[in-house]
Amino acid sequence: MTSPNHGPQDLLQLVQTFIIKGDDFAAAGSVSLAIKKLLKEVGFPPEALRRVAITAFEAEMNVVMYGGGGEVSLFLAPGTARLVIKDHGPGIPDLDLAMQEGWSTATAAMREMGFGAGMGLPNIRKNSSRFHVDTALGQGTTLTADIDI
Numbered sequence: 259m260t261s262p263n264h265g266p267q268d269l270l271q272l273v274q275t276f277i278i279k280g281d282d283f284a285a286a287g288s289v290s291l292a293i294k295k296l297l298k299e300v301g302f303p304p305e306a307l308r309r310v311a312i313t314a315f316e317a318e319m320n321v322v323m324y325g326g327g328g329e330v331s332l333f334l335a336p337g338t339a340r341l342v343i344k345d346h347g348p349g350i351p352d353l354d355l356a357m358q359e360g361w362s363t364a365t366a367a368m369r370e371m372g373f374g375a376g377m378g379l380p381n382i383r384k385n386s387s388r389f390h391v392d393t394a395l396g397q398g399t400t401l402t403a404d405i406d407i
């Protein structure tokens with residue numbers, strides 16, 4: 259995400275980094291909830307806040323279910339929020355396939371809990387202004403998503 263032009267992204271400042279525990283379904287969703295609460299308190303507009311919350315939740319769940327845990331960093335600049343979600347899990351073998359609606363490798367247990375519709379990554383694409391996935395087999399996955407106000 260480099261650009262010769264100056265834009266709001268040049269002014270991004272780290273607000274906070276949150277730890278996501280792997281395979282912990284009791285705690286799952288708590289990080290995206292904390293991000294939503296924080297942004298609400300600083301007056302982030304509701305419509306954009308909703309898109310941040312969806313993006314953060316879907317990314318958090320993927321780190322819980324597939325990534326073995328990781329972290330989310332929240333950055334802010336005037337007019338935009340950035341989420342950087344990183345794990346050191348197995349990586350995504352075929353990103354094009356993973357981005358397709360309905361594609362999922364969720365286990366039967368995950369599906370019983372209501373996950374595994376294969377809609378997480380497509381929802382992130384829909385709700386973010388820009389996003390990028392960096393993934394390497396055996397090394398992990400980093401998803402960067404910007405949500406403009």
Ligand SMILES: Nc1ncnc2c1ncn2[C@@H]1O[C@H](COP(=O)(O)OP(=O)(O)OP(=O)(O)O)[C@@H](O)[C@H]1O
Pocket residue numbers: 316319320321324325345347348349350356357361362363364372373374375376377378379380399
């Ligand atoms: N961080 C990750 N590490 C490894 N694999 C991942 C990661 N995130 C997604 N995947 C892979 O991409 C697939 C699609 O992810 P997506 O979030 O779209 O759907 P899902 O998690 O399977 O279902 P849903 O999000 O609807 O509950 C997953 O089933 C998994 O195989």
Ligand SMILES: [Mg+2]
Pocket residue numbers: 316319320377378379
């Ligand atoms: Mg998912």
